[in-house]
Amino acid sequence: MISALRYIAAKEKTQDTLVFYHAERVDSTNFGKYQFKSLGLDIEEIFSSFNIALDRINQYGKDGI
Numbered sequence: 001m002i003s004a005l006r007y008i009a010a011k012e013k014t015q016d017t018l019v020f021y022h023a024e025r026v027d028s029t030n031f032g033k034y035q036f037k038s039l040g041l042d043i044e045e046i047f048s049s050f051n052i053a054l055d056r057i058n059q060y061g062k063d064g065i
Helices: 002-011 044-062
Strands: 020-025 034-040
Touching: 020 044, 034 044
Parallel strands: none
Antiparallel strands: 020 034
16 A cells, blocks of 8 residues: 555656655553654655564464464
């Protein structure tokens, strides 16, 4: 989905107005505390966070949950 947004913006020639953000948890004890980091058009950091989430899902599955 994120990659598709980038390609659609390029096709429609609107990529100069497109900016991706990555939410980073500021306080691990407070679920609602996030800082948003502007990534411009670079979506690699977003994909890296998806990989971390997938690793955690796989780990929970191994633990029988």
